[in-house]
Amino acid sequence: MKWRRKDLLGLRELSREEIEYILETAQPFKEISERPIKKVPTLRGKTVVNLFFEPSTRTRISFELAEKRLSADTINFTPGSSSVLKGETLLDTLRNIQAMQIDCVVMRHPSPGSCHFLAQRLDVPVINAGDGAHEHPTQALLDLFTIKEKKKRIEGLKVAIVGDIRFSRVARSNIWGLTKMGAKVRVISPPTLLPPCIEKMGVEVFYHLKEGLRNVDVIMALRIQRERQNESLIPSIREYRKLYGITREVLKVAKDDVIIMHPGPVNRGIELEPEVVDSSHSVILEQVTNGVAVRMAILYILMGGEVS
């Protein structure tokens, strides 16, 4: 397949073929992180700017490791110490950074669509590392990679996404990706945490956890965003846990070999019972390991060869 895109902005616009190409390319990159010298010279002399306008641990470290293991130079930019505070617009900031001959921008920003906006106006590749409640494509791709690695396929699998769907870019990107790859996706959530018209994305909706988890192959638990607690969308964290917390008990209705995923950070004891996080069903840490390989593949695809 010939890759023709300059940027990676979301899974909505990717074809199944493009998704498969990224997943296949990621496979050999996994081995590099297991070498005694965890580095290849592929992106030597390229500079990647990581712009994180929102807090992040996993994604930021994962991107930086991926860049460094490909020998790219990395610049990390956080708004706290920058001229953004002096009133410069996002576009002006980025045009200035681009004027310093950088080769790629990785950006997380609270505004949905901000990465698309920039991608149209910059010459260098833009990688979306999360834009508001819109998309988080690299997370969904590493989730797809992990499912494929564990289950040997994606097509036909029953996948349940549980929790705060409404504000979750991870859920949105995964729904686009999973449905394109032929999985049967269901969302399980209180009605107040579902976006309107979610059925139009090709998913089945369940309000009861046990009903929704019946016979599923994959469970993706989402973080309950405690910072939104004052919006009164759920009566209390305790009630949420009682109705939607995934426990060993409720897992019995899923398939015996069900895998449990979570994009992190986990609220232990809320969306997942601690024993479930640490059980043999859990692939949460493998997701993190795979994240570096998938991001290396994306950086290689966008910067390693010529866009023809």
Add this chain to the structure above:
Amino acid sequence: MRKFIDQEELRDLWLKVCREVSREIPHSNIAIVGIRTRGAHLAARLRNFLKERTGIDVPFGILDITLYRDDLTAIAEQPVVRSTEIPFNVTGKRIVLVDDVIYTGRTVRAALDELIDFGRPSYIRLAVLIDRGGRELPIQPDFVGKFVELAPEEVVEVKLKEIDDEEGAYILKKK
């Protein structure tokens, strides 16, 4: 397209290389590494030869040099990356690096860089089926099946039965 090595000759040439490798490199601490794709298949044949001769299953690895290429941004279509498999510690090993054809020497340069990133071998020797001349780097093979001086517009294509329908080598004219 002109066939210049047929099935029997290819077998004899590689057998000759296998014998020379076996004679000149001590079997203790030897390891074989092939460069994808056809170098890896020739390397596997060398491993089998040594196993039949000595009964020793020598450490065996495969290199995909894509990520070490020096022409990544110059080539129009992005090459597919495949996995490198070096399932042994290379430090202290006498490594026989195998490829089907040596031309500019740039592939071997990339392979050497990648191998050295895995550790410090005792030494590395290079075995190739065909040396077609035209080197752009000071890299020479230690074991050669056949030498043939070709013009820059000519291309050698090796066919091996492990992945192709036939066995032999052709000379093609570049379009």
